[in-house]
Amino acid sequence: MPGLWCAVPPRGPVPSEGMASRPVIGLCTALERARWGPWETAAHLLPREYADTVQRAGGIAVLLPPDPRAAEHPDEVLDLLDALLLAGGSDVDPAAYGAQRHPMTIGTNPERDAFEVALAQRAIERDLPFLGICRGMQVLNVARGGTLLQHLPETHGHDEHRRNPGSFDGADHPVRLEPGSLAARAAGEEVHRTLSHHHQAVDRVGEGLVVTGLSDLDDLPEAIELPDRQFVLGVQWHPEVDETSRLIGSLVEEARARIDGREAQTSARAPAAG
Numbered sequence: 001m002p003g004l005w006c007a008v009p010p011r012g013p014v015p016s017e018g019m020a021s022r023p024v025i026g027l028c029t030a031l032e033r034a035r036w037g038p039w040e041t042a043a044h045l046l047p048r049e050y051a052d053t054v055q056r057a058g059g060i061a062v063l064l065p066p067d068p069r070a071a072e073h074p075d076e077v078l079d080l081l082d083a084l085l086l087a088g089g090s091d092v093d094p095a096a097y098g099a100q101r102h103p104m105t106i107g108t109n110p111e112r113d114a115f116e117v118a119l120a121q122r123a124i125e126r127d128l129p130f131l132g133i134c135r136g137m138q139v140l141n142v143a144r145g146g147t148l149l150q151h152l153p154e155t156h157g158h159d160e161h162r163r164n165p166g167s168f169d170g171a172d173h174p175v176r177l178e179p180g181s182l183a184a185r186a187a188g189e190e191v192h193r194t195l196s197h198h199h200q201a202v203d204r205v206g207e208g209l210v211v212t213g214l215s216d217l218d219d220l221p222e223a224i225e226l227p228d229r230q231f232v233l234g235v236q237w238h239p240e241v242d243e244t245s246r247l248i249g250s251l252v253e254e255a256r257a258r259i260d261g262r263e264a265q266t267s268a269r270a271p272a273a274g
């Protein structure tokens with residue numbers, strides 16, 4: 001599994017006139033065993049497509065490993081960020097939403113769950129731009145008190161949402177996005193081709209969330225959002241591996257717009273020279 005590591009950059013001086021600010025986008029990592037060279041050990045990992053896409057959109061990608069202290073005090077992390085992205089990965093522990101474990105629910109990591117749920121809840125309270133991808137959409141739903149379907153082949157009778165385990169080959173299918181929704185605006189269209197790789201999904205929708213995307217395969221929820229926030233969105237597919245997708249770029253643009261707005265307010269309050 002390819003991975004990246006990055007330290008959190010300190011907040012530097014205000015950019016010079018004519019130099020655009022680069023928004024800082026926090027990307028939560030997995031905690032997995034990995035092998036490189038002669039080494040095999042636990043590692044904080046994230047497929048590099050996430051950071052690459054953020055960087056191409058003009059953002060600074062900062063990787064966030066699970067942090068027990070930050071799970072208790074999420075503002076310590078969120079104060080450093082202009083937006084938060086929860087990535088795909090292993091199953092959410094069903095204890096997080098009060099369910100019994102299904103035999104096909106594997107690879108859970110309660111430390112990661114607690115960290116990401118805490119960040120999601122506080123980011124929503126702060127109205128920080130937020131995007132949840134695949135597992136990240138499921139974490140968003142759990143953070144709002146929702147539940148998950150633990151194994152789609154059992155509930156829906158097919159494997160079309162994870163056709164080739166470990167690969168996105170042949171994984172595309174259309175999703176219908178609600179006209180005028182954040183999901184449709186971020187994607188730039190109302191029928192969106194997606195790349196999926198999941199065996200779990202949203203069941204009971206969390207408080208305040210609305211479903212704004214449905215799979216053409218079986219009407220499974222594919223996008224959820226919070227209408228009373230500027231940009232809180234979860235998608236069940238993987239825009240980071242689709243070079244034509246606008247989803248992550250839309251998150252970066254929202255974060256940049258917030259920076260520009262703050263800088264404009266600061267300039268308006270500054271006393272005139274002379």
